[in-house]
Amino acid sequence: MLFEKKQNELTTMLIFSAIVLSMPIWLDPIGANYPDLLQKFAIFGIFAIGYNILFGLTGYLSFGHAIFIGVGSYTAVWSFKLLTMNVIPALALSVLLSGVVAVMVGYVSLRRSGIYFSILTLAFAQMFYNLAYSVLTPITNGETGLQLTTKDPRVIDRMFEAAGDGLPSTELFGISMSGYSGFYFCAVMLIVAFFLSLKVFNSPFGLKLKAIKSNQHRMKYTGYNTRPYLLSAFVISGMFAGLAGGLMAVTDPLAGAERMQWTASGEVVLMTILGGVGTLYGPLLGVAIIKYLENIFSSINEAVLYTLFDFLPVWLQDSMVVIVMPFVGEGWHLTLGLIFMTVVIFLPGGIIEGFQKMKDRFSKTNEQEKLKQGGE
Amino acid sequence: MSETVLKIHNVNKTFHGLKALNNVNLEIEKGKVHAIIGPNGAGKSTLLNVIIGLLESDTGEVLFNGENVLGKEPHEINQMGLARVFQTPEIFPELSLLENVMVPALAKHEGSFKFKFLRSLASEKSIKEDAISVLSSIGMSDKLHNLAGSMSRGDKRRLELAMCLVQHPKLLLLDEPTAGMARHDTNKTIDLLKKIKEGGMTKIIIEHDMHVVFSVADKISVLARGAIIATGTPEEIKGNPIVQEAYLGGSHE
Structure with missing residues (x-):
C-alpha cells in the first residue's frame, strides 16, 4: 500500500477519472442519471475527501466544516455579483477565503485535542451560523439568502458586454454551467481533489499525519512539532470544503446560512464513517450511498407506497403503508440512522472494511487451494 | 579527559511538598553507557522526564553539549539529538x-x-x-x-x-528497557544493547534489573530519595557500603 509506484498512481487516476466521467452512463440503470444528483455526488465527494484528510488521517473530529462550505458559497455568489459570472475567479476566491477562515478557526480549535477540539469547532460552527443571521446580514442577506439580481455590477463582465435583460447564469468562458456541463465541471474538480488527496496519502506528510493519529505523544518526542501539521491538515480540508461550497453556488447561484448549520457538518462525518474513515475511497463511497438513498427515500410519498404494496390485500396494504411511512419522505433520516447504526456495529471500519473482509476471505480460500494443489 | 555530553547541575524538583529530586548533579561522558539505579521512588523517572522536557524542574540546569535543555519543547530537545525509549x-x-x-x-x-x-x-x-x-x-x-x-x-x-x-541520537535515554519482560526476552534485549554499545553512542539507562545493569553499563550512579549517593564503575558500586545501605537498609527509617 505504502510504496505504490508512480505508475500505480497514474493507473489509479485513470481508472478513477473514467469512473467519474462515465457516471451518467453507468448510473442510468439505477435511475440516478440526472445532472442535479450527479453534481451532488461530485460536490459532496470533494467535501468528504477533504474532510477525510483531517478526520481520517489525524483523527481530529471537526463539527465545524460546514463553516467553510458557507464561506465558499457566499464568496462565490459575491464574486458572481461583483466581478463576473465566470466560475474560475469565484472558485479561486472561495478556496482562498475559506483557507483564511480555516487558519483562524483551526489555530484556536487545535489548541485542544479530542472531544474539546470537537466542541470548539462546534462552537465556531454555531457562531458563524448565528452571525450569518445577525451581524453579517449585509454580507449574507440574512434569512432570504444571498441571490443574484439584475442590478449587480459584475464589473469584469461589463467591460466586455452590456448587461442582458434577465439574470445571467454561471459560465466557464462561455459554456453555461447548467445541466450536464455543470456536472462535468464538478467532476473534473472532483478528479483534481482526488488526485491531491492521493498525493497527500502517499506522501511523507500523510504518513506523519497518520502517525499523529496513532500516537501524538510519540510524535513530539520523535522531534515533530505536531501543531503546524495539524493546522495544515485542517486548512487543506477547509479549502476542499470551500471549493465544495463554491461549486454549490456554481450549480445554483444562491447562498443561505442553512448550509452552515452544524447538521451539515454532521452529515460529512456520517458519510466519512459510513464509507470508511481514513481510507482513500471510503468517503466517496459514503457520499454516493447517502446521497443516492436520500434521493430515493425522500421522494417516496404515501401514494408511491400504496402502489408499491398494491399486490397485498387492502388491510395489509394499509398497515404496511403506516409502518413504512415514517421511514421515507421527510423521515428518511430515520432510515439513514438505521443504516448508519448497522454499519458502525458490524463494520466499524465502514463499508470499505466490508469489501476488504470479503477480499481477504476470497484470497484465503484461494491460498488454501493453492496449498492443497502444492501438497498433491 | 573525555568529553561531557550531558551535564545535570543542581536540579531540584518538588511535588506537593515531596522532594523528588534533591540537588542532583551528574555528568555523562561521551560514548559511555551510564546507568542510573536506585530503589523504587528514588526519582529515576523524574530525572529522565526533566531531561527530555516532560517535566519542568524547579531549579538548576541541564546542559546538553553546552546548551540548556530545560524549558525547551520536547520536539526541540529531540532535534538537538536526544532520543528516549519510554517505560511503556x-x-x-x-x-x-x-x-x-x-x-x-x-x-x-x-x-x-x-x-x-x-x-x-x-x-x-x-x-x-x-x-x-x-x-x-x-x-x-x-x-x-x-x-x-x-x-x-x-x-x-x-x-x-x-x-x-x-x-x-547523540544521547539515548532508556527507561527500564527490560521492565515486565520474561527472562529470555530480557536476554534478547541485553544482546541488542551490547550490540549497539559498539557504535559508541552515549546512553543513559534507568534499570531495576541488576543483571541488565552490570551486563551493559560502563558507569553507574545510584539515586536514593532524590539524591545521587554514589557514582562509579560497576565494580566500585558493587563494593560500596553506602549503596548497600540504601538498597538494604532504606526501609528502616
Whole structure:
C-alpha cells in the first residue's frame, strides 16, 4: 500500500477519472442519471475527501466544516455579483477565503485535542451560523439568502458586454454551467481533489499525519512539532470544503446560512464513517450511498407506497403503508440512522472494511487451494 | 579527559511538598553507557522526564553539549539529538513496522516541520533503506509490513529502540528497557544493547534489573530519595557500603 509506484498512481487516476466521467452512463440503470444528483455526488465527494484528510488521517473530529462550505458559497455568489459570472475567479476566491477562515478557526480549535477540539469547532460552527443571521446580514442577506439580481455590477463582465435583460447564469468562458456541463465541471474538480488527496496519502506528510493519529505523544518526542501539521491538515480540508461550497453556488447561484448549520457538518462525518474513515475511497463511497438513498427515500410519498404494496390485500396494504411511512419522505433520516447504526456495529471500519473482509476471505480460500494443489 | 555530553547541575524538583529530586548533579561522558539505579521512588523517572522536557524542574540546569535543555519543547530537545525509549512502549500501533521506523528517520532528515505533500513517500529511498537496515539489526526485517500493534510487548520495546536508533541520537535515554519482560526476552534485549554499545553512542539507562545493569553499563550512579549517593564503575558500586545501605537498609527509617 505504502510504496505504490508512480505508475500505480497514474493507473489509479485513470481508472478513477473514467469512473467519474462515465457516471451518467453507468448510473442510468439505477435511475440516478440526472445532472442535479450527479453534481451532488461530485460536490459532496470533494467535501468528504477533504474532510477525510483531517478526520481520517489525524483523527481530529471537526463539527465545524460546514463553516467553510458557507464561506465558499457566499464568496462565490459575491464574486458572481461583483466581478463576473465566470466560475474560475469565484472558485479561486472561495478556496482562498475559506483557507483564511480555516487558519483562524483551526489555530484556536487545535489548541485542544479530542472531544474539546470537537466542541470548539462546534462552537465556531454555531457562531458563524448565528452571525450569518445577525451581524453579517449585509454580507449574507440574512434569512432570504444571498441571490443574484439584475442590478449587480459584475464589473469584469461589463467591460466586455452590456448587461442582458434577465439574470445571467454561471459560465466557464462561455459554456453555461447548467445541466450536464455543470456536472462535468464538478467532476473534473472532483478528479483534481482526488488526485491531491492521493498525493497527500502517499506522501511523507500523510504518513506523519497518520502517525499523529496513532500516537501524538510519540510524535513530539520523535522531534515533530505536531501543531503546524495539524493546522495544515485542517486548512487543506477547509479549502476542499470551500471549493465544495463554491461549486454549490456554481450549480445554483444562491447562498443561505442553512448550509452552515452544524447538521451539515454532521452529515460529512456520517458519510466519512459510513464509507470508511481514513481510507482513500471510503468517503466517496459514503457520499454516493447517502446521497443516492436520500434521493430515493425522500421522494417516496404515501401514494408511491400504496402502489408499491398494491399486490397485498387492502388491510395489509394499509398497515404496511403506516409502518413504512415514517421511514421515507421527510423521515428518511430515520432510515439513514438505521443504516448508519448497522454499519458502525458490524463494520466499524465502514463499508470499505466490508469489501476488504470479503477480499481477504476470497484470497484465503484461494491460498488454501493453492496449498492443497502444492501438497498433491 | 573525555568529553561531557550531558551535564545535570543542581536540579531540584518538588511535588506537593515531596522532594523528588534533591540537588542532583551528574555528568555523562561521551560514548559511555551510564546507568542510573536506585530503589523504587528514588526519582529515576523524574530525572529522565526533566531531561527530555516532560517535566519542568524547579531549579538548576541541564546542559546538553553546552546548551540548556530545560524549558525547551520536547520536539526541540529531540532535534538537538536526544532520543528516549519510554517505560511503556510508545510506538505507532496502527502503522507498519517499516512506517514506525520511517517516521523518526524523516524527523531526523526533515526537521520538526515540513509541508511536502506532493512528494511521494516511495521516492524517499535512502530513508527507507536506513529504516530497513535498522529493523534488520533488531531482527525484524522479515515483518516490515506487519502492524506494530500486533507484536508482543518485548518486540514493541525493541521496535521503540529501533525508532530511536534510526535517528542516530547523540544521547539515548532508556527507561527500564527490560521492565515486565520474561527472562529470555530480557536476554534478547541485553544482546541488542551490547550490540549497539559498539557504535559508541552515549546512553543513559534507568534499570531495576541488576543483571541488565552490570551486563551493559560502563558507569553507574545510584539515586536514593532524590539524591545521587554514589557514582562509579560497576565494580566500585558493587563494593560500596553506602549503596548497600540504601538498597538494604532504606526501609528502616
